[in-house]
Amino acid sequence: EYQIHVNRIESNGIVIGAVVLAFDITEAAFAERNRREFTANVSHELKTPLQSIMGSAELMENGLVKSEDMTRFVGHIRTEAGRLVTLIDDIIRLSQLDEGCDMPFENVDLYEVASEVMAGLADIAAAKDIEVALTGKKVYIKSVRRLLTEIIFNLCDNAIKYNKNGGTVEVAISSQENSASITVKDSGIGIPPEHQARIFERFYRVDKSRSKESGGTGLGLSIVKHAVQYLNGKIELQSSLGQGTVIQIIFQQDKSDMVQFS
Numbered sequence: 001e002y003q004i005h006v007n008r009i010e011s012n013g014i015v016i017g018a019v020v021l022a023f024d025i026t027e028a029a030f031a032e033r034n035r036r037e038f039t040a041n042v043s044h045e046l047k048t049p050l051q052s053i054m055g056s057a058e059l060m061e062n063g064l065v066k067s068e069d070m071t072r073f074v075g076h077i078r079t080e081a082g083r084l085v086t087l088i089d090d091i092i093r094l095s096q097l098d099e100g101c102d103m104p105f106e107n108v109d110l111y112e113v114a115s116e117v118m119a120g121l122a123d124i125a126a127a128k129d130i131e132v133a134l135t136g137k138k139v140y141i142k143s144v145r146r147l148l149t150e151i152i153f154n155l156c157d158n159a160i161k162y163n164k165n166g167g168t169v170e171v172a173i174s175s176q177e178n179s180a181s182i183t184v185k186d187s188g189i190g191i192p193p194e195h196q197a198r199i200f201e202r203f204y205r206v207d208k209s210r211s212k213e214s215g216g217t218g219l220g221l222s223i224v225k226h227a228v229q230y231l232n233g234k235i236e237l238q239s240s241l242g243q244g245t246v247i248q249i250i251f252q253q254d255k256s257d258m259v260q261f262s
């Protein structure tokens with residue numbers, strides 16, 4: 001996108017030439033539009049649960065809630081408040097990554113992080129009767145533990161959320177000479193091809209109501225994208241509708257930084 005300025009050059013009232021200036025405003029305009037869109041989305045996402053909380057509180061205040069419904073109303077307020085806390089946490093995380101904050105690289109065992117994250121998700125997987133498995137072995141890479149945890153948590157959480165009852169989630173750690181990778185494979189609902197390029201955008205959801213129902217903020221994968229970028233990694237996505245999704249994150253490494261176990 002260009003902004004064009006034309007200045008005529010006149011001599012004795014006669015146009016004898018013109019200077020054309022073309023400013024490339026593509027990137028600046030794009031960033032500005034992104035920022036505005038994000039602000040509008042954040043406002044909307046914050047307002048929805050707040051309005052719902054206010055609505056319930058007002059009904060209770062005006063004595064319009066029967067005593068037997070009280071617990072349900074208070075529970076609803078708590079759920080919506082919890083949604084706000086998750087959303088605000090995600091927004092803060094995303095803006096920290098955006099500002100290019102400085103997180104030091106350390107030696108991290110990719111297998112250990114995956115194993116910890118999966119232990120933390122065991123209950124919600126069991127509630128949906130989903131079998132979760134981890135394969136591979138210890139591999140130390142130069143990374144940021146907190147970001148790795150974030151990435152693996154979001155991928156596994158999605159693999160459970162967008163799965164079928166009785167489905168499977170397979171997580172595999174593998175390493176090559178100059179790289180290590182983590183693959184998260186689910187037997188879930190899959191992502192329609194036309195949505196695949198967009199799911200890493202902020203607040204983008206294939207099915208808004210399903211995402212909200214399962215507590216999704218629509219920010220998980222954009223946090224993954226930014227964290228992977230910070231760690232100089234690469235994301236690969238394969239998905240087929242009704243069959244499942246495979247997401248692989250590959251971290252290139254200096255050979256000297258990697259400690260592998262066989």
Ligand code: ADP
Pocket residue numbers: 154158159162186188189190191199204205206207211212215216217218219220221222245
């Ligand atoms: P959300 O909080 O909605 O889960 P994400 O950014 O994590 O937000 O994911 C964006 C959207 O991508 C989700 O709403 C969902 O539609 C889709 N998605 C993500 N992971 C999967 C998956 N493993 N299987 C199917 N759809 C997925």
